[in-house]
Amino acid sequence: MPPIEVGPARAIGAINARLARKAGGETLSGANGVSTEKQAAPAVEKSPAxxxxxxxxxxxxxxxxxxxxxxxxxxxxxxxxxDAMIAAGVLLRSGKQ
Structure with missing residues (x-):
């Protein structure tokens, strides 16, 4: 199996606001006065079942x-x-409920 390449490691620091805006689909309010604009969330149909x-x-x-x-x-x-903790552990391992 070939090795998994992760890529170069980056230093830990503040996030890039431009990338956060792209990923979140909204603009962030901050010191520059940008207002929050949210995009409409996609409609999800929930089943009563x-x-x-x-x-x-x-x-x-x-x-x-x-x-x-x-x-x-x-x-x-x-x-x-x-006793209750041991019984709970046994139930989790056995898969019987």
Missing amino acids: LDPGPAPVDTDRVQVIRKAVESGTYPVIPTQIA
């Missing part, structure tokens, strides 16, 4: 836990935390 909907969060339970943590009464059991 890909919408995951709202996150399944039990807000009442979150409030109870938050109050317990703030008051210092939330039980922190290191062995249960470790």
Whole structure:
């Protein structure tokens, strides 16, 4: 396999504003008084089939836990935390959910 050539390394420094304008498709406002002009973004059609909907969060339970943590009464059991971390790692490696 042939070697991959990356090209010459450049010194780290400020970006070239002219290149940033070309890549971003807009002019940047700066000390020279250039105004910001954005180009219209291309329209993207979103499929409702890909919408995951709202996150399944039990807000009442979150409030109870938050109050317990703030008051210092939330039980922190290191062995249960470790077991859950190990189980999560096993699930990630096995691919079964």
